[in-house]
Amino acid sequence: MTLCLFDSASRELRPLDPVVPGKVGIYHCGLTVQGPPHIGHIRKELVFDVLRRWLERQGLEVTIIANVTDIDDKILAKGAETGKPWFAVAYENERALHAAYEVLNCRPPTYEPRATGHVPEMIEMISTLIERGHAYPATDGSGDVYFDVRSWPAYGELSNQRIDDMQAAPDAPPEGKRDPRDFALWKGHKEGDPESASWPTPWGRGRPGWHLECSAMAAKYLGEEFDIHGGGLDLRFPHHENELAQSRAAGQRFARVWMHNAMLNLGNSKMSKSVGNTLSVSEVVKRVPAIALRYYLVAAHYRSIIEYSEQSLAEAATAFERIEGFVTRAAELVGAGEPGDVPEAFAAAMDDDLSVPAALAVLQSTIGEGNRLLAGGASAELAETLASVRGMLDVLGLDPVTWGTGDSGSAASDALGQLVDALVAERAEAKAAKDWARADALRDQLTTAGIELEDTASGTRWNLKGGR
Structure with a gap:
């Protein structure tokens, strides 16, 4: 069976059809590093980590690019608030992200480009868009450059919206725009901004717009057409809508499949740094083992909302203790061995839009049989069952035998x-x-x-x- 994923653009399940046979290129939007990652952020990282593990289990070569937005209004504001250089704020929180990768056994991306390292590619892309009639410098002397949304008839196709129904883009005042919904490709240097937070361009000193950076970096590392673009559902509009428009308008085919994971909610609203309802990874793993937190975050279907509660987290920790208990007892009898092949039912579940809940049902059923075998002592059948269980846990990044022993490449x-x-x-x-x-x-x-x-x-x- 071929892996099928729900494509947010066509709103249907689509089989993965790699641009290059045997290889899969994935771009997912990383953090804007004005603060450390909370467990809502890391859910997305884990979704793509499980996807990567499953693709590699099928023998595919996977390249994952996840950018770091290290220049942004919020980062500049945080620097001014704390008295730290903006780049020190960004780097400190980038390191916190890497620590979260490590503690949750999340393999780091193949490459993690920073926005500040790709300004030449962005300037080149803006020039292409201006030449094609899809972008223009602001008329108010601000040094901003905007994408002309009405020049691109397909604008709104990803989020299924009409331009006239959209709100104005909040990234800049409307005075220099042809249409309030035009979004910033480049933001001119403002009085009071650090000089170090700007770069020279044909339109004056400034810094990149949020949407532009991802299009430029995706094209640089994955080419003008690649397999999967993803991120949290909250990025579908405006971020991914704007990426799609500017990349296609620049002549690229861009992503074949758009994959979005649902939010992790706290108190019936999405977990967000801007409203203060966050739980940092470093704090949560003080209350439950990190492997249990990973289990909690990957157990739900990636397109299902997780309603966070301390009770549900504790229940997940208890559930994983039972899984780990079987692996430990079986390994003591027959040796840990190596992760084995996964059952066909597990593979079918994973190929069906990465359905981890259905895959976990297969895991639990196999462990149930393994517990029956434990009562009979060591046997070849028990060793085979343990290998199968470890194979499934390995796909999910939850194998307790290898957890903390360098499985994440550390x-x-x-x-x-x-x-x-x-x-x-x-x-x-x-x-x-x-x-x-x-x-x-x-x-x-x-x-x-x-x-x-x-x-x-x-x-x-x-x-x-x-x-x-």
């Missing part, structure tokens, strides 16, 4: 695992020699470092606090 994780294993082994030797003081000191040392130990009949297990 050399730091590998080093940490080796150091902890060495201290755990030293503690075991101290206990065997009945050197209880040394054994207790080593436990205290590990506990202080954030490592939890669990002594079992088959040896000592360890976990990072909040890390599993």
Whole structure:
């Protein structure tokens, strides 16, 4: 079966038909780094991480580009508010994003371009749009450059709207615009803005508009036509609508499939930094293991809204404990082995618009059979079932055997695992020699470092606090 995804443009399931056979190019809009990521942001990262893992499991070569918007009105405002340079604010929060990737076992993008590193490509694209009659410099001397929405008859096709029904674009005053709905490709340098937040262009010093940067970077790294463009549903309009219009108007075919994940709500409204109802990844993993948070965020269908509550998060943590418990007990009997092939029903669920809930039903059914086999002790059938379970968990980024051991590509994780294993082994030797003081000191040392130990009949297990 071929993977089919719901295309937000055609509003129907479409089979993935790669531009280049055997390869898949994906662009999803990354963070505007005026603040650290909350769990609503990271849901999108995890959706595309699961998509990537599934495509790679099918033998496809996947390239994922996720930009970082590191220049923006909000970043400049945050810099002025905190007294920090705007670029320091952006970099600090970019590092927080990478920490969230790491703690939730989310593989980093193939490449993560910054807006500030691609100004030449943006200037070139603006020039093309002006030459084609789809853009114009502002008439008020502001140095802004706008996209002329009425010059592009298909404008509104992604969000299924008529131009006359749209509100004015809020990115600049209407005085220099031909139509209030025209959006900024380039924003002229304003009095009071840091000089470092502007670049020279034929239209004067300034900085890029939000929508322009993604079109320029997608084309640079994935070509003028690529397979999947995605992001949160809140980006469909105006951001993705504007990307589509300017890229097509510049002569590109752009994305074949538009993939949007639903929001994570807190108190019946979407989680948003602008209204203050956010939960940072770093705070949530202090209350539940990170692997349980990942399970919570990937368990729902990506197009379904998640209504966040502490109770639902706790229930997800309990549910994953049962999954992890089977893997641990089975591995103690037959060895962990390696992740195996996934059942056909699991594959069919994943190919049907990445239906993780249906895939989890297959996982739970397989674990149920595995628990029956556990009662009979070690067997080849139990080993095969464990391999299948681990194969499914591996696709979802939830395999407890490899969690925290470098599965996300971190050399730091590998080093940490080796150091902890060495201290755990030293503690075991101290206990065997009945050197209880040394054994207790080593436990205290590990506990202080954030490592939890669990002594079992088959040896000592360890976990990072909040890390599993």
